Amino acid sequence: MTMTKDPLGQDALLAEASRWFAALDAGTARAEDFEAWRRSNPAHAVAYARIVANWEGMRAVPIVDEAPLRASRRQWLKVAAVGVPVAMLGSGFMAQRAYAWDSASTGVGETRRVPLPDGSVAYLNTDSALSWRYRDDERLLRLDRGEVALDLRRGGATVLRANAASLPLAPGLFDARVTAGQAELTMVDGAAMPIPGPLPGGAGGLMLKPNVSMIVAEQGTPRLQARSSEQVASLMAWRAGEIVFLDQSVAEAAAEFNRHLTRKITVGNADLAREKIGGRFDLDRPDQFLKAVSLSLSARVVTTPDGYELTR
Structure with a gap:
């Protein structure tokens, strides 16, 4: 009789849980899709709890000069997939910690002012949803739907994810909007800033200035479009x-x-x-x-x- 090393398929299950963990951390997976996977089988929840617990344990390991620890999350996930035994933690709580994203949303006809951790402010327009993750080494915003005005003049450099685009933003005032298949970012106030590649379509080296919009379609090359002062004022009129x-x-x-x-x-x-x-x-x-x-x-x-x- 042939004996397999993994008769219960635990390695494959942990590898799948690792992929969910990485996707949630990167903001590329939808929370509802993850929850459907996690709840579909108790073994999924257990495997995911093991992955998160292992990662939390790795982060708690002190770094010493003689043997500095430089493992990236991607490298760690390769190790985690083999299934190191750990104490089981509450999967729902740990899943929330793994998301590491805060969020706010509005309904139809509603607007909302949302203070961000670094002193910046986001203003959500009607039927909109914004998520953010602020750490010592990164400031990430993700516009999940609708429109947001971003007053980043008191904060630092920030990355905005909108549809397929990932846009680094310098301090300034912006309006961002996503529709089906397209994201649009308008600089209202601030210093001209380069938009480095890669972007969808392979474009790079674009310069965003006040009264200029960057339009990023899922298919095709991103383009810049100049706006008049009146057009930008009308774009922001919903704030009033x-x-x-x-x-x-x-x-x-x-x-x-x-x-x-x-x-x-x-x-x-x-x-x-x-x-x-x-x-x-x-x-x-x-x-x-x-x-x-x-x-x-x-x-x-x-x-x-x-x-x-x-x-x-």
């Missing part, structure tokens, strides 16, 4: 509870307003959707926008079960 349109189509304006509304605005005519409109409106007063479209573009406003329809 307002929404500003500068000669935008009715369809674009309605879509932008809908980010803040639970009762949505639809446009029932293609010709009306292409019409241009401008103006300044309160975020919590869609009736102002509807009235402006009605009066200036001869449109009718129809109340529907889900919101409002603009039509002719």
Whole structure:
């Protein structure tokens, strides 16, 4: 009879747990996906607890001059996968410690001011989520959805992760926004700074300046786009509870307003959707926008079960 060295598959299980640990630490795994894996089998939770406990134990080992310890987390994970016996710790608690990310979010129609550990401030726009991890040797921000204004003028250099991009930021004032397949970063205030590669698409050596946006698509080369002062002011108007349109189509304006509304605005005519409109409106007063479209573009406003329809 042939005896295998790992009849219960523990090595493979610990290796899988190690990969989850590394992905969570890097911010490349979704917490809900990890929790589904961990809860699907008690052995998963036990294996993950062993990995985290081993790592915590390694971090606690004192460094002596005669034999300095320089093992990286990646190197340690290779060792951890062989399964050194350790005392089992509560997997839920240890999983939270392994994430090492704090987070804040807003619902539709809500904004929020979030102080960050180094004195910087993040302002979350409607339906947005931001995570951060601050340690002695790193400051990481991750925009998981929506839009955030980042006042980093009191803090130090920070790395922002948005979709597939990882962008180093110097002290300054920025607006960042993610949509499906695209991230957009605008410098509002600060000194010009280089954006080193690699970025998606292989670009590097770009220079970000005030009133300039960097647009990073999941596919294609990142590009810079200059903004007027009025465009940047309108971009940041939500901080004051307002929404500003500068000669935008009715369809674009309605879509932008809908980010803040639970009762949505639809446009029932293609010709009306292409019409241009401008103006300044309160975020919590869609009736102002509807009235402006009605009066200036001869449109009718129809109340529907889900919101409002603009039509002719």
